[in-house]
Amino acid sequence: MSIRILLMFVGGFLLAACDDAGQQETRSLKEILNLNSERVVRNFDPEQIKRGESVFQANCENCHGKNAAGTADWRTPTADGKFPPPPLDGTAHAWHHSTAVLKKTILQGGPPEFSTMPAWEGILTEQQVDDVIVWIKSLWPDEIYTTWYHNFEEK
Numbered sequence: 001m002s003i004r005i006l007l008m009f010v011g012g013f014l015l016a017a018c019d020d021a022g023q024q025e026t027r028s029l030k031e032i033l034n035l036n037s038e039r040v041v042r043n044f045d046p047e048q049i050k051r052g053e054s055v056f057q058a059n060c061e062n063c064h065g066k067n068a069a070g071t072a073d074w075r076t077p078t079a080d081g082k083f084p085p086p087p088l089d090g091t092a093h094a095w096h097h098s099t100a101v102l103k104k105t106i107l108q109g110g111p112p113e114f115s116t117m118p119a120w121e122g123i124l125t126e127q128q129v130d131d132v133i134v135w136i137k138s139l140w141p142d143e144i145y146t147t148w149y150h151n152f153e154e155k
Helices: 003-011 029-033 046-059 099-108 126-139 142-153
Strands: 016-018 024-026
Touching: 046 126, 099 126
Parallel strands: none
Antiparallel strands: 016 024
């Protein structure tokens, strides 16, 4: 994904904050993506990535799509008010969550009022869940991973 496409995509998600005077102030894209930050080197185990991809293909791909690309119209709720499975490849919101939240969502399922994500606890081992999460993170563009890392892992 080129940086231009990424910037256009994320530009739609610019966050707004209010100062003490109640005036709206828009955060810059560089602030959101930490583009000033040094790129984070991913030291993922290639074997863990392969295992994660295999577990994903066997258990998750049917809903989240090939290569975690998601489903069409994943932002639009279905007739029952639940959202279709989102992409997990860095083009949706998975990177807005810590590893702990991603793991909890996989193990316990999505919120039933908004999601059809099933609980995988007792079906997948903890190692399989960890492997899938590493594989998903390996798909994220460098800018997205760097931002995620600075927001969740660096602390």
